[in-house]
Amino acid sequence: xxxxxxxxxxxxxxxxxxxxxxxxxxxxxxxxxxxxxxxxxxxxxxxxxxxxxxxxxxxxxxxxxxxxxxxxxxxxxxxxxxxxxxxxxxxxxxxxxxxxxxxxxxxxxxxxxxxxxxxxxxxxxxxxxxxxxx
Ligand SMILES: CC(C)(COP(=O)(O)OP(=O)(O)OC[C@H]1O[C@@H](n2cnc3c(N)ncnc32)[C@H](O)[C@@H]1OP(=O)(O)O)[C@@H](O)C(=O)NCCC(=O)NCCS
Numbered sequence: 001x002x003x004x005x006x007x008x009x010x011x012x013x014x015x016x017x018x019x020x021x022x023x024x025x026x027x028x029x030x031x032x033x034x035x036x037x038x039x040x041x042x043x044x045x046x047x048x049x050x051x052x053x054x055x056x057x058x059x060x061x062x063x064x065x066x067x068x069x070x071x072x073x074x075x076x077x078x079x080x081x082x083x084x085x086x087x088x089x090x091x092x093x094x095x096x097x098x099x100x101x102x103x104x105x106x107x108x109x110x111x112x113x114x115x116x117x118x119x120x121x122x123x124x125x126x127x128x129x130x131x132x133x134x
Contacts, residue, residue, distance in 0.1 A: 001046055001047065001048040001053065001076070002046070002047055002048075003044050003045070003046050003047075003079060003080060003083045004044065004045060004047065005042070005043070005044055005045075006036070006043035006044060006045045006055065010043070010045050010052060010055075011033065011036050011037075013045075013051070013052035014032065014033075014036060014043065014045065014052060014055045015029050015032060015033050015036075016029075017052060017053075017054070017055060017068055017070055018032040018033075018055075018066065018068060020070070021068035021069070021070070022066075022068070024097070024099075024100075024126075025097070025122075025124065025126075026124055028066070031066075032057065032065075032066050035057045035059075035065045035066065036057065040059055040060045040061070041057055041058065041059045041060070041065060042057070042058055042059075042060070042084075042087065043055055043056070043057045044056050044080065044083050044084065044087075046069075046076055046079070046080060048071075053069070053070045053071050053076065054067075054068060054069040054070060054071065054076045054077070054080050055067070055068055055080070056068075056080040056081065056083060056084045058084045058087065058088055058092075062088045062090055062091055062092045062093060063092070063093050063094060064081070064084055064092060064093070064094040065094075067080055067081060067084070067103075077102075077103075077106050078106060078109075078110065081106060081107070081110055082110070085110065085133070091132065091133065091134050092112070092132070092133045093130065093131065093132045093133075094107065094112065094130070094131050095119075095120075095128045095129070095130050095131075096128060096129060096131060097122070097126045097127070097128050098119070098126070098127045098128060098129055099126065099127075104129075104131075107131050107133075108131075110133070111133045112131040112132065112133045113131060113132060113133070114129045114130070114131050115129075115130045115131065115132050118130035
């Protein structure tokens with residue numbers, strides 16, 4: 001498995017992975033596709049035996065926009081997050097659904113902490129919290 005910068009041909013598999021990984025968040029695959037193409041955002045993919053098995057998207061100002069892994073609990077999510085944090089090389093921020101216990105545990109274990117009073121409610125009605133890492 002290797003983590004590398006994404007290229008244009010990776011958009012389709014990243015989109016498919018996002019559609020499967022973000023079922024609870026509605027049509028997040030379209031949002032992921034937007035960020036994949038956006039100026040000021042970077043995507044890295046994890047590739048194993050020619051398949052895309054994970055991705056992470058972050059912005060130049062240090063916001064983790066999306067992260068997904070198709071290999072649950074095998075260390076891939078953590079490796080992708082660490083890749084993005086190494087690229088950001090400074091303070092990082094993100095938003096995560098309060099009911100997304102796996103992601104919150106991952107982020108907390110990599111030094112993110114909830115910002116008191118900074119959460120909100122997604123259009124879907126789900127509550128989210130804002131987390132920062134300094
Ligand atoms: C969150 C996500 C990226 C984690 O990917 P992963 O490859 O399973 O992560 P790892 O194997 O590296 O696990 C890292 C840590 O995450 C936490 N974690 C992962 N899965 C978990 C679960 N099912 N329950 C509780 N904690 C979990 C643990 O703290 C774990 O560390 P540990 O195994 O040492 O206890 C993955 O669950 C995913 O793709 N979720 C759907 C997309 C999503 O919600 N993304 C986050 C919002 S953008």
